[in-house]
Amino acid sequence: MFNDFKLAEGRPVYLQVKDYMKRLIVQGALQADRRLPSTRELAGLLGVSRNTVISAYAELEEDGFAYTVQGKGSFAAAVSPVRATEDKVPASSEKLDWSERLSDYAQLAEELDLMKRGIRGAKGIISFTSIAPDEKLFDLDSVRRAFSDRMAVEGNVLLNYGYAKGYKPLIDYLMDYMARKGVDTRDKDMLITSGFTEGFDIVLSAIRKKSGTVLCENPTHNTAIKNLKLHGFEIKGIPMEQDGISIGGLEQALAEGAYDLAYFVPSYHNPTGIVTSLQKRLELMTLMNRFRIPVVEDGFNEELRYSGSHVAPLAAMAGAGNGVIYIGSFSKVLFPGLRVGWVLGDRRLIGILESIKRARNIHTSTLDQSLLYQYLHNGNLEKYLRRARAEYKRKYELTLACCREMIPYSSLSGDGGLHLFMAFEQGFDTRKLLAACSKRGVIFTPGDNFYTDGTGGNTLRLGFSRVADEDIRKGIAIIGKAARELLNS
Numbered sequence: 001m002f003n004d005f006k007l008a009e010g011r012p013v014y015l016q017v018k019d020y021m022k023r024l025i026v027q028g029a030l031q032a033d034r035r036l037p038s039t040r041e042l043a044g045l046l047g048v049s050r051n052t053v054i055s056a057y058a059e060l061e062e063d064g065f066a067y068t069v070q071g072k073g074s075f076a077a078a079v080s081p082v083r084a085t086e087d088k089v090p091a092s093s094e095k096l097d098w099s100e101r102l103s104d105y106a107q108l109a110e111e112l113d114l115m116k117r118g119i120r121g122a123k124g125i126i127s128f129t130s131i132a133p134d135e136k137l138f139d140l141d142s143v144r145r146a147f148s149d150r151m152a153v154e155g156n157v158l159l160n161y162g163y164a165k166g167y168k169p170l171i172d173y174l175m176d177y178m179a180r181k182g183v184d185t186r187d188k189d190m191l192i193t194s195g196f197t198e199g200f201d202i203v204l205s206a207i208r209k210k211s212g213t214v215l216c217e218n219p220t221h222n223t224a225i226k227n228l229k230l231h232g233f234e235i236k237g238i239p240m241e242q243d244g245i246s247i248g249g250l251e252q253a254l255a256e257g258a259y260d261l262a263y264f265v266p267s268y269h270n271p272t273g274i275v276t277s278l279q280k281r282l283e284l285m286t287l288m289n290r291f292r293i294p295v296v297e298d299g300f301n302e303e304l305r306y307s308g309s310h311v312a313p314l315a316a317m318a319g320a321g322n323g324v325i326y327i328g329s330f331s332k333v334l335f336p337g338l339r340v341g342w343v344l345g346d347r348r349l350i351g352i353l354e355s356i357k358r359a360r361n362i363h364t365s366t367l368d369q370s371l372l373y374q375y376l377h378n379g380n381l382e383k384y385l386r387r388a389r390a391e392y393k394r395k396y397e398l399t400l401a402c403c404r405e406m407i408p409y410s411s412l413s414g415d416g417g418l419h420l421f422m423a424f425e426q427g428f429d430t431r432k433l434l435a436a437c438s439k440r441g442v443i444f445t446p447g448d449n450f451y452t453d454g455t456g457g458n459t460l461r462l463g464f465s466r467v468a469d470e471d472i473r474k475g476i477a478i479i480g481k482a483a484r485e486l487l488n489s
Contacts, residue, residue, distance in 0.1 A: 014056045147371050158370050163363055167373060169373045195341045198364075210260055212233060276311075306416040429457055430448075445462075
């Protein structure tokens with residue numbers, strides 16, 4: 001006994017000793033009313049100081065797991081041991097077959113969970129699968145300062161329950177932020193969510209199914225596809241062109257069917273990286289208004305514009321209209337670990353979404369919201385974006401040049417952001433390419449994950465944001481060589 005104690009870094013040693021002894025008592029290894037080793041003896045057995053053991057014993061006594069007898073030492077208290085042996089298992093503890101108890105929703109969620117089925121990036125592998133921001137760019141000093149500033153102002157409040165709608169200073173900041181993008185915020189309101197995914201899920205929960213079908217680009221964000229399917233919607237995907245969604249394809253779809261909702265990613269589209277042109281945005285909104293179809297706009301990566309003039313979001317082109325629901329997040333720009341997003345829409349709609357949010361999880365972490373607010377309020381976003389744009393533009397140009405030089409693709413798209421999208425000739429299988437590259441230490445995301453109709457087997461997405469320069473060159477060279485081998489075979 002006592003020979004399996006191991007210290008972990010970063011946690012007070014006396015608490016580790018306390019938890020270790022508590023486990024032995026609860027499991028019955030130290031029986032009730034049995035004398036515990038003296039503080040000096042246990043210190044020697046565990047390789048810690050005597051004062052550490054004294055503190056641990058005091059904590060055990062405080063929690064009711066030990067007691068002291070004057071002049072005799074410390075003893076284990078009587079507790080119910082949590083230990084089941086084969087001959088002591090209660091008759092009622094037969095194992096349940098959970099596959100018979102799971103809902104269709106739960107089973108579909110697992111079926112659509114690509115993270116469980118994707119290739120994991122082992123240590124040393126070159127991974128082009130991520131389109132998350134590079135944490136090396138995070139300005140931790142500014143984050144610490146923002147945290148300290150906000151806690152000094154209202155720390156006690158931030159640690160209590162918050163409001164389902166969100167943290168008001170952050171809402172006020174983001175309403176002004178959207179107004180600066182050209183959005184008419186009159187008669188609009190905002191709900192703070194735990195990232196884009198929760199916002200989209202809540203919106204879909206509020207939409208009544210009439211036709212049961214949603215319009216979107218094809219390909220599109222695979223998380224959106226998953227959530228649409230989980231909510232029981234059919235998906236009508238419209239092909240993408242070099243400057244955005246096919247307007248002709250959209251007109252044909254509108255002539256052939258009815259739709260409850262449309263979902264679009266007009267800027268740095270995931271996965272193609274295309275920025276929809278101003279002309280197409282105007283045509284798109286004209287059609288949506290004419291057919292009275294609500295639009296969910298995914299404000300994905302809008303801030304990562306490397307060149308060219310700013311293109312206003314669809315929400316700005318709606319004017320005083322209330323048919324666009326804008327879902328925003330800084331997750332691909334700033335800190336995805338904070339899980340803060342927002343939904344901007346018609347005031348009446350936001351009131352309903354607030355009630356759904358409250359029923360589900362009460363509110364998004366007020367601490368996270370307040371930290372983001374103070375970071376933004378301190379003027380850090382603009383400074384961070386200047387640095388991030390410069391670094392991602394450099395990586396974008398390097399990746400683009402390497403792809404053009406080394407990979408025998410048929411088409412390549414991506415106007416900026418954190419990824420490129422490429423297609424090979426029809427019949428080429430990028431999953432076979434992935435298998436070949438994985439054996440050589442390189443992985444990427446197969447493009448068929450993003451298609452609404454089962455196509456896209458000849459495409460792939462290449463995320464470069466978290467890949468070092470030398471690995472970009474090396475990884476793309478490996479992809480190119482493997483692609484040529486498959487094409488030749």
